[in-house]
Amino acid sequence: MKYVIPLVLCTICLVLSGCVEKEILDDLYLETGKAYDYVSENKIRGTAVFPIYMPDKTIKNGFLSEEASSTQEVIEKIERKAQQPLVRGALDVVLIGEKLSEKGIIDIADSLQRDASVGARVFLIITEGEAGEVIQGNYGNRGNGIYLSNLIQHNINKRELPETNLHMFLYDYYQKGQSSYLPIVKKTDDGNVKITGIALLSYDQVVGKIPDEEMFFFKIMVDRIAEGSHVVKMGKNPKKPQKNVEASVTSLYSKQKITIDRQSSPVNVRIEVTIDGIIKEYTGELLGSKQMAAVEAQMKKDIEEKCLAMVKSFQEKGIDPLGIGQYQKHGVRGFDIKEWKKDIYPKADIKVKAKVKILEAGTVE
Secondary structure, eight states: OTTHHHHHHHHHHHHHHTTSOOOOGGGSEEOOEEEEEEEETTEEEEEEEEEEEOTTSOEEEEEEEEEESSHHHHHHHHHHHOSSOEEOTTOOEEEEOHHHHHHOOHHHHHHHHHOTTSOTTOEEEEESSOHHHHHTSOOSSSOHHHHHHHHHHHHHHHSSOOOOOHHHHHHHHHSTTOOOEEEEEEEOTTSOEEEEEEEEEETTEEEEEEEGGGHHHHHHHHSOOSSOEEEEEEEEOSSOTTSEEEEEEEEEEEEEEEEEETTSSSOEEEEEEEEEEEEEEEOSSOOSHHHHHHHHHHHHHHHHHHHHHHHHHHHHHTOOTTOHHHHHHTTSTTOOHHHIIIIIGGGOEEEEEEEEEEEEEEEEO
């Protein structure tokens, strides 16, 4: 009897394994990227990119494009042109063209979240110009989808791009008192791709942009910086008037805190930003304690002025990427989102306070 049970289990496993449909990677198109563009009021264009593995072990980009009234119909039409099954389980990035992003992107995001083969961590990216033109480049040696995904992930980890993905976009979209934001990329004249800013959305429509030179100030208000750098401009060099003094503050660490006085009228909001870092490079003549204190003071001033101006522009546009409304909602019984958006948030008295600490100094140029 003790030999019968193992024998039965082995037989069952063999039978079941024979029922599983086998798929060979070389016989599939693994879609790693997708681009959607506006064509007309009832039509969009979808472009799929997938790697083709060549005999010499290099990777070539394959593209298929179709026009239809919905994302699902685009997929069906593209499938009819594919000589091999097109699967979306390896999808890394979805690019959305500039014109389509101004019309609304929730249909695309909703289609992605309903597809069980698509992961929640896929990156949604807004493009300057046509998304199809951006995705149909030739980037890196691992295929365009992986290249664009690595570009976004690197700038989240090491630079000034706040963390973002499909899951986070949908979470912000469905929250009361929170607005979404997504990265913006552009195809350059030399055939590469670069991040040019952050798109600001009202519901699912792009209504504004944070330019790349101000992304640092946006990130320290909505996310934490674990690495990265920021150049502080200190003005003219007294001994060399033709040369500017700059301090490169790097190995940054930041955190923020938002507090609200709900009883005041107008509502008082305080955004506190704390930053630690080291001076990696300084173009002045001497870098001592006095100069380090001056760098701290100038960086503090820059943060408070830039961040406050940015928040004021958010109030004017009626968007809330910092999620101030979320803080208000969690402390007010019977929170009325319409009243908050119409009467309270636009008039809120918002202040930004920064605390900058230079831990050490590096080289002097």
